[in-house]
Amino acid sequence: MLEGKNITKRFGGLCALSDLSFKVEKNEIVGLIGPNGSGKTTLFNVISGLYKPDEGSLFLKETNITKCKPYEIAKMGLGRTFQIVQPFEEMTLLENVAIGALYASGEQNIKRAKEKAMEILQFVKLKHNPLHLASELALPDRKRLEVARALAIDPDIILLDEVFAGLNETEVNEAIDLIFRMREVKGITVFMVEHVLSAIMKTCSRVIVLDYGQKLAEGTPREVSQNARVIEAYLGGTVCSN
Amino acid sequence: MLSGYEIAHGLIGGIFVGLVYALLSAGFSLTWGVTRVINLAHAAFALIGSYITLTLLELAGVDPLISILFIVPVLFILGLGMHYFMIKPTAKRTKDITSASMVLSFGLYMIVENLLVVIFKSDDRVLHSRYSDLSFHIGPISVAMTSVTSLAIAVVSLGVIYFFLNRTYTGKAVRAVWQDMDGAMLSGINVESVTAITYGLSLASAGVAGLCLVLMYSVTPYIAFSWLIYIFLIAIMGGLGSIVGVTVGGLIVGLIVSLGSVFIPFAYINLVLFVLLIVVLIVKPTGLFRR
Amino acid sequence: MMDMRNLNMLKKTIPWVIIVLLAVFPLLSPDIFFLSIGVILFMYIALGSSWNIIGGYAGYLSFGHAAFLGIGAYVVALMLINYGISPFITCLLGGLLAALFAWIVGFPVLRLKGPYFSLATLCLGLAVPVIVINLPASIYGGATGLFMPLLPVDIFVNRTIFYEIMLALAVVTTLISRWILQSKFGLGLKSIRENESTAETIGINSTRLKTMAFVLSAFLVGIIGGIYAYYRTYIHPTTVFDTNLSIQIVLMALFGGATTWQGPVIGAAILVIIDQVLITAFPGAPAEISRLVYGLILVLVIMFMPHGIMHYILNWLKSRQLEAEDQEVQKSC
Incomplete structure (x- = not known):
């Protein structure tokens, strides 16, 4: 459904994303986590066309969208x-x-x-x-x-950037329900940035962990949460789990 | 055939005019940068400075240099008034203060311009001070003493503003608010009074620039509009809120105007400036001298 | 329910009744003075409504619309003087050339946002007359301006003709502006005003929409400029490319409420009337007194209603209507 190959994005001298590759398959719910400033929102901005990557290429439903404008990407689904x-x-x-x-x-x-x-x-x-x-x-x-x-x-695919942040528990559960209904009723693939780890555990089938613009780990929520490198990165940063 | 003399004359003239225009633009750039307000009445306030100078000299024989002591407090207070009685109440009622401020300050511009017409009539006014008949020589080139005086005032004033913004606590607070309003608020800066001071400073510097301009040129209440064009050019070229940028922008505009008039008809100089402005805006809308 | 329908009927009929009354007004053989005010009023309504498409709906405040007006005026004048073609036909050509000009300059200036766009268009408005003044005088009239032959009718009929044409232009531009606001195009422009990059992420080609709005706006203003030139019969770069005119258009639209279609109509009507009242109220007084009061009114209105008059009226009406609906819903529950 969505694939990024060797994506690099720099701001001035700073590397916000470096040589990042990822893949989201149809009907998946994939989580994207990482400490603050690890490049999650930058990646979303690159995917939706608001930023152009300095290197690498992006594919949406097998079409190369690296050079597409945001509105063209939106129209493609x-x-x-x-x-x-x-x-x-x-x-x-x-x-x-x-x-x-x-x-x-x-x-x-x-x-x-x-x-x-x-x-x-x-x-x-x-x-x-x-x-x-x-x-x-x-x-x-x-x-x-x-x-x-x-x-x-x-x-066909929706990128959700921290939809749970600032919601109380009931509201988070409603949001989780909404995400499942999007997939079941409308057949939409979901790629979501999230800080609320418990919500990630409940919804995502797979999680990608970013740190300093690089992929630190990838796997099921359980695998990732037991990964030593992930724990180390998070202990350096802040963990929010409601 | 162009002589070296003409070019040298143009160069020196350009530097003189440029620095005065830089002072004229500094306050405009500051209020735009700090408070997102585009003050179309800025040049009209400079003109108030010009007319104060004229009136004090004609009625009481006050030396133009001394009249700075009147201009600065009067315009500083006008600036505070503008902030507290116009900008602040408006900003409370809209998110888009930039658009609103353009109409608001255009109304203010009309008020000031027409008040000046009512009080001083619309005739050309020339300042005859004790500097008027003196001149100063740089090699073969003679420069009017009035120009030298206004250059000196402009340089000192720009220096004072620069010192204020970079070396004093309040000045640093002004810069902090300009860079990041919310951050400044969180770090305990009184954004309210800092903004008010910015307006005071902005209009006071405009008034002093008005004094410099009336030393060099004749004025009418309607001249403010043509000054405004230079202000835009310089503020945008220099980048908002940067005194160094404004100074360089002023020099560029001054040199283009002054040297340009040696080579091409005067009407085309404005055209060159407009095209330059549009090019600068498109290539680097944050100004030539900022990041 | 019946009341509601009657009210809606009334709301729909009243504007048309006013338009018809205005249209038959010259039959009363009024003083020419009133016809002249009518021409100016309708022209500003038409200009404001046209400006609003790009300035109000899309939020791109153009301070250079006099450039388009001037282009229309010059096209009409040159076609009449050199080829004897009626301005009522060539004003369309004027509109087209103004649109073409807008399309070309739109490439660079529409990339600019907020005040930078405003300042770039302001400079554009100042640059165009400089070019025109310095074109060869033999063809373009240069700094001396251009004289056009008058319509071969007496002054009253002449004024009536322009009165009716400007009225028609005001009605047509207002209808176009109203239609746009309720269309897909208008919704797209509004979303650009709200947040351009967010608008892009839901499929809006903002460059294309902005260009369309700018070009359409320039086209309408070019036509108005052509008619205005023939009304004045003498044109000069400083009168038809007048930056004050550009600013007047912006002021009237913002004053009335640039996010609504009614805004420019109300704004132009109030400001033109205030202008005339001020002139007649202080008959002996110099013009600067009335301009001073005019400036004061602008300041006060923007201070207390920075979004323009109509914005507040519409919000008030709407909140009342919604309250009533909410109450009805509660009753039925």
């Missing part, structure tokens, strides 16, 4: 959310979601796009009045909206 949620605040919830349907999934009719947006808002269980402005939402609902917006482009 890659959706994402942001660590710091960025809803379009001065637009209604319905508009926030309908835009993705209109621009990425080829829906031309605004009314049908809004109907589709309503379905997606129900799917993510966002109960707020869809005609209200997004600026009124509290954090958990902002995260739901962000996921809904990404779902509206009809993605």
